[in-house]
Amino acid sequence: MDGGDHGAMRITAPIRLQPAAIRAREPHFPLFLMAALLPLLLFPFADLDGTPLQRLMLPLAVTVLVVESLLALPSWVARIGPLQVNALYRLLGLFSALAVWWPLVTAHRAPFGWHVLILAVRSAFYLLTAVRIIQVLANSDRVSVRTLCLGAAGYVHLGLTAGLLATVLQMVDTDSFNINMAGLHEELMARLSYFAFVTISSLGYGDVVPASPVGEVFAVLVSISSTLYISLLIGLLLSRFIASQSPRRRSRQVLEDSP
Amino acid sequence: MSELNSRTRRREILFPWFLLATLLPLLVMPFTNLEGNSIQRLLLPVTALNLVIMALRIAPQDAFRFGAFSLLSIYRALGLLCAFVMWLPFIRGHHVPHQWHFPILAAISAFYLATAVVIVLILARVDRVNERVLCLGAAGYIHLGLTGGQLATTLEVLSPGSFSLGSMLPGEELVERLSYFSFITLGSLGYGDVLPKTAVAESFTVMLSLSATLYVTLMIGLLLSRYIASEVELGD
Numbered sequence: 001m002d003g004g005d006h007g008a009m010r011i012t013a014p015i016r017l018q019p020a021a022i023r024a025r026e027p028h029f030p031l032f033l034m035a036a037l038l039p040l041l042l043f044p045f046a047d048l049d050g051t052p053l054q055r056l057m058l059p060l061a062v063t064v065l066v067v068e069s070l071l072a073l074p075s076w077v078a079r080i081g082p083l084q085v086n087a088l089y090r091l092l093g094l095f096s097a098l099a100v101w102w103p104l105v106t107a108h109r110a111p112f113g114w115h116v117l118i119l120a121v122r123s124a125f126y127l128l129t130a131v132r133i134i135q136v137l138a139n140s141d142r143v144s145v146r147t148l149c150l151g152a153a154g155y156v157h158l159g160l161t162a163g164l165l166a167t168v169l170q171m172v173d174t175d176s177f178n179i180n181m182a183g184l185h186e187e188l189m190a191r192l193s194y195f196a197f198v199t200i201s202s203l204g205y206g207d208v209v210p211a212s213p214v215g216e217v218f219a220v221l222v223s224i225s226s227t228l229y230i231s232l233l234i235g236l237l238l239s240r241f242i243a244s245q246s247p248r249r250r251s252r253q254v255l256e257d258s259p
Numbered sequence: 260m261s262e263l264n265s266r267t268r269r270r271e272i273l274f275p276w277f278l279l280a281t282l283l284p285l286l287v288m289p290f291t292n293l294e295g296n297s298i299q300r301l302l303l304p305v306t307a308l309n310l311v312i313m314a315l316r317i318a319p320q321d322a323f324r325f326g327a328f329s330l331l332s333i334y335r336a337l338g339l340l341c342a343f344v345m346w347l348p349f350i351r352g353h354h355v356p357h358q359w360h361f362p363i364l365a366a367i368s369a370f371y372l373a374t375a376v377v378i379v380l381i382l383a384r385v386d387r388v389n390e391r392v393l394c395l396g397a398a399g400y401i402h403l404g405l406t407g408g409q410l411a412t413t414l415e416v417l418s419p420g421s422f423s424l425g426s427m428l429p430g431e432e433l434v435e436r437l438s439y440f441s442f443i444t445l446g447s448l449g450y451g452d453v454l455p456k457t458a459v460a461e462s463f464t465v466m467l468s469l470s471a472t473l474y475v476t477l478m479i480g481l482l483l484s485r486y487i488a489s490e491v492e493l494g495d
Binding site for chain 2 (some may be wrong): 140199202203204205209210211212213214216217219220221223224226227228231232235236239240243258
């Protein structure tokens with residue numbers, strides 16, 4: 001992709017990440033995996049209209065995930081014109097981490113318009129995080145157990161992102177998904193995150209199905225991205241992991257590391 | 260063989276764009292309406308034309324050569340024909356007459372199938388795998404879904420009632436619903452809201468599911484192992 005010389009709107013996005021920048025963040029990868037799992041563990045107990053403890057669950061999980069995303073992923077150096085992607089990314093994260101506390105502080109949900117805006121901003125943050133995870137995984141030359149943790153976290157994060165996007169879609173157009181919630185006392189986001197995970201793991205129970213053309217294309221895109229994530233990225237990661245474990249590489253590594 | 264590979268390498272630069280070209284028809288699908296305003300009518304032919312042109316550009320010279328025969332010119336003619344007939348609804352402002360549907364869909368299906376063969380051919384004999392070739396691997400998966408959708412639509416037009424479409428959504432085209440079905444089958448999701456209803460449709464679904472499973476396991480596995488091999492070679 002050549003950016004061309006368009007002056008201010010020039011997009012500079014070095015795809016190659018420095019291995020040193022990735023290695024510096026490696027200790028955070030297992031923590032990031034746990035942070036990605038936390039919302040899933042807390043979803044059943046979250047209730048935005050319930051007791052303070054129930055209202056605490058979701059903001060807590062989201063804040064931990066946002067903070068861990070900012071800590072675990074190397075900063076962006078890309079710029080879009082005068083805009084620094086890293087500043088935008090941090091701003092979106094900060095807004096998401098703060099806005100999610102609204103129901104707990106005010107004891108009721110945010111007004112509809114605000115609710116959609118807050119979720120849309122969080123979706124943008126999650127999407128950027130997903131892009132960053134893929135860049136880190138594709139560029140990590142020496143794959144360790146910690147890198148594999150990030151690979152697993154990326155899969156969980158993909159499901160969370162898809163669930164969040166589906167919620168935004170459903171709130172904007174209530175006919176997007178047929179959610180079959182009769183008799184279920186559950187948050188919309190919990191239900192659609194369930195749908196997202198049933199879709200990315202290719203289970204497809206069919207109790208939640210898309211019900212509009214946009215919903216259909218959304219389900220297809222989620223399915224394609226999960227298939228390609230698992231087959232291409234995890235395959236790539238695993239084969240690099242095995243390559244770095246092979247005796248020949250190891251002995252060379254020892255020679256390199258010794259002074 | 261080496262000359263062939265150097266030609267493939269020159270085409271490599273197109274592979275990421277081909278991936279984009281396969282994604283575009285999918286993305287614009289909810290917004291197309293063959294009887295709507297001119298922008299809604301324009302989306303389908305433009306994305307289809309783009310896909311056809313990209314497919315013709317990545318096809319190797321010897322893709323369809325059998326001894327002295329080469330079917331490449333037939334493949335190209337078929338592609339141009341498809342690109343042309345896609346514009347008919349846009350030019351006329353409404354759907355083409357019903358009796359034209361089957362031949363048009365059959366031509367498009369044939370071209371998509373041949374393109375799928377081209378993609379598999381390129382992937383099977385590429386010796387050095389890089390990120391661009393991996394893009395073609397991803398594009399092949401999406402192209403398989405589009406092809407399945409076209410074939411299912413052809414089947415449904417040829418013998419209506421082949422598929423139980425569930426509650427068709429208002430304003431949704433048949434090809435849209437069946438492309439959705441195709442991708443849901445490809446991803447081994449099987450929600451069950453669209454189902455085959457005749458023996459032919461059933462074996463079509465089985466073959467689609469088989470080809471997707473084999474494509475992902477064999478082709479992507481092969482590509483990845485070659486990718487790692489070329490990485491190790493570069494490292495040494």
